[in-house]
Amino acid sequence: MRTSRAGRRARAILRLSVLTIVALLLVGVPLWLVVVNSLKTQPEAAQLSLGLPQTWNAVANYSDVIEKSRYPFSFLNSLIVTGASVALLFVIAAPAAWAFARSKSRGMRVLYALAIIGVVLPPAVVPMVFLMRGIGLQGSLPALILFTIGMRVSLVVFLLTGFARGLPRELEEAAYVDGASKLRTFWSVVLPMMKPVVWTAFIISTVLIWNDFYGPLFLLTSQNATLPLGLYSLSSGVAQATAWNSVFAHVVLVSLPLVILYAVVQRRVVEGVAEGAVKG
Amino acid sequence: MNAARIIRPHRSAGSLAGGWWKFALPIGIAVALLYFLPLLINVYLAFTDWSGFHSGIQFSGLDNFQTLADQYALLDQLRLTLVYAITASAVGNLLALALALALESRSPSNQLFRAIFFVPVLLSPLAAGYVWAGILDPAGPLNQAISLLNPGFDFAWLGSSTLAIFLVAMVDAWKWSGFFTLIFIAGLSTVPTELKEAAVAMGASRWDVFRHVKLPFLAPAITYNVTVTVIGAMSTFDIILATTRGGPGNATRVLNVMTLDQFGIGYFGLASATQLVVTILVTISAIPLIWFLRRRELEG
Numbered sequence: 001m002r003t004s005r006a007g008r009r010a011r012a013i014l015r016l017s018v019l020t021i022v023a024l025l026l027v028g029v030p031l032w033l034v035v036v037n038s039l040k041t042q043p044e045a046a047q048l049s050l051g052l053p054q055t056w057n058a059v060a061n062y063s064d065v066i067e068k069s070r071y072p073f074s075f076l077n078s079l080i081v082t083g084a085s086v087a088l089l090f091v092i093a094a095p096a097a098w099a100f101a102r103s104k105s106r107g108m109r110v111l112y113a114l115a116i117i118g119v120v121l122p123p124a125v126v127p128m129v130f131l132m133r134g135i136g137l138q139g140s141l142p143a144l145i146l147f148t149i150g151m152r153v154s155l156v157v158f159l160l161t162g163f164a165r166g167l168p169r170e171l172e173e174a175a176y177v178d179g180a181s182k183l184r185t186f187w188s189v190v191l192p193m194m195k196p197v198v199w200t201a202f203i204i205s206t207v208l209i210w211n212d213f214y215g216p217l218f219l220l221t222s223q224n225a226t227l228p229l230g231l232y233s234l235s236s237g238v239a240q241a242t243a244w245n246s247v248f249a250h251v252v253l254v255s256l257p258l259v260i261l262y263a264v265v266q267r268r269v270v271e272g273v274a275e276g277a278v279k280g
Numbered sequence: 281m282n283a284a285r286i287i288r289p290h291r292s293a294g295s296l297a298g299g300w301w302k303f304a305l306p307i308g309i310a311v312a313l314l315y316f317l318p319l320l321i322n323v324y325l326a327f328t329d330w331s332g333f334h335s336g337i338q339f340s341g342l343d344n345f346q347t348l349a350d351q352y353a354l355l356d357q358l359r360l361t362l363v364y365a366i367t368a369s370a371v372g373n374l375l376a377l378a379l380a381l382a383l384e385s386r387s388p389s390n391q392l393f394r395a396i397f398f399v400p401v402l403l404s405p406l407a408a409g410y411v412w413a414g415i416l417d418p419a420g421p422l423n424q425a426i427s428l429l430n431p432g433f434d435f436a437w438l439g440s441s442t443l444a445i446f447l448v449a450m451v452d453a454w455k456w457s458g459f460f461t462l463i464f465i466a467g468l469s470t471v472p473t474e475l476k477e478a479a480v481a482m483g484a485s486r487w488d489v490f491r492h493v494k495l496p497f498l499a500p501a502i503t504y505n506v507t508v509t510v511i512g513a514m515s516t517f518d519i520i521l522a523t524t525r526g527g528p529g530n531a532t533r534v535l536n537v538m539t540l541d542q543f544g545i546g547y548f549g550l551a552s553a554t555q556l557v558v559t560i561l562v563t564i565s566a567i568p569l570i571w572f573l574r575r576r577e578l579e580g
Contacts, residue, residue, distance in 0.1 A: 016389060019382060019383075019389075019393055026397070026400075026454065027399055029415075030400075030415060031399070031411075033411070033414055033415060033421055034411055034414070047419060048414055048417055048419050050421055050424075092307050092310050093307060095303040095306075096303055096306065098303060099300040099303035099304045100304065102300065103300035103301075103304075108300055108304060111304055111307075111308055114311060114316075115308075115311045117315075118311075118315055120507075120511050120562065120566040121559065121562050121563060122515050123314070123319060124318050124319055124322040124552070124555045124558075124559060126322065126539065126551045126552045126555050127318040127322040127325055127555075128318045129543075130321060130325060131318060131321065146314055147314070149314055150311075150314025150315040150318065153314075153315070157307060182299065186303070207401070210404075211402075211404035211405065211406075211407075213404060213405065213406045213521075214515075214517050214518065217540070218543065227404075228404045231410075232522075254407055255402065255403050255404065255407050259402055262399075266395050
């Protein structure tokens, strides 16, 4: 009996070692490369070594990138675009999800089918430029917000509707029988029950919208850059091979907000995504 | 309202059945104006000479598609887009499946590893591209490691016109595998414990348990993951822009990168035509997915 327990222990240790090595190679080394080289001088970073800096140049690199990329400004733009898009997405999609889940009418079923096509078929960006020029919004944040809503609304309503279908009807029917309006029933009975999926959809859409680069590149002027667009303008402007320190400092600065958010809500993200996947 | 309540103080729950359209009106408008309208306008623009060089937009028949075929080697880039999509999907899903099987049980160490492997999902694809441009650089850590065995090794991975497309697709796989791992884990959680225990009690090997017990329950997750990765990768853009920018030569110039290039030099109609090709390509590939999602809905 002892040997088998020892054997099991050995296997558990082996398993953990293999996982640790894989995690180091796939996640540890890439992230370390970025962080450590963002702290070096330009000639030293050009060697792309994983060693600690011989000359620490962190303050100069980061303040240089923050200034050149107008980081606070792009950060604010990213915040506005992500905040406004996500808020509008839920205002549009949450009531609709309940309606799609409950309505038995043919028209509503057709509308739902049309609304979720975007889950697989991305919208076209070039005609959006055409439209935004037509109404004088091209290059501005509202143009990107409108494009983003068209691009993501299908995913959000798809996740929410899948969840709403599984909600019990008794509570909402009781509220309605007691005289609450439909809107009131939705707001105070249905929406609280949808919290788990709203959370999941919020995380997924926030990550996708915050990181989006395709929309901003076509629809924003560089004066209105969001963080990824700022990263691209700066990193494609310099010769990459000679300025890894600033490219990597920029990568850190662009990724940091989401990584911090993730560190705070980590457990809920990992469980929420799995839940959303099962129910969506 | 008050009068209605006096006459009919208690409504029947049945009346909750109608009037849903008001709740769906905003999404109807949003989808019509912000999703379908651009797609329709794109069909029109693809057949025009809209450009930055002259005002006015004229119908130009199939000119754009002729240009795409003659000057842009459309078929080659179409093939490249498919190679990228299939590589990204295959590598990403195999990696995710292996990780999911390794991290299936909910032990504290597994929770930690799940969280670690999820980190690349948070990076913007553009940032992920720069990270791997550094790793695959001739002076980068990959060649440094190889040089330990083979001193002076300085192969330019992303400069190889045969390898580049596979490598950028693998960066895509790396970036998303943490997400698909979670979906596979969710699929594995649907396997009944008794079934696994019975199989083990009957002396089934680990492979047999995977092949005959777990795999059937993973089918929905696999179909979902594979289709989403294949179709997502058809619209790839950011990673290539950060690593190879379409090069060397045209070796990684997938359709969306081509769109940007044409748009950037002012050929807007041509860019629309390329977008239309992407739309058609995705539509053709998406039909199996929609069919699958519908079937899953009916089952649920």
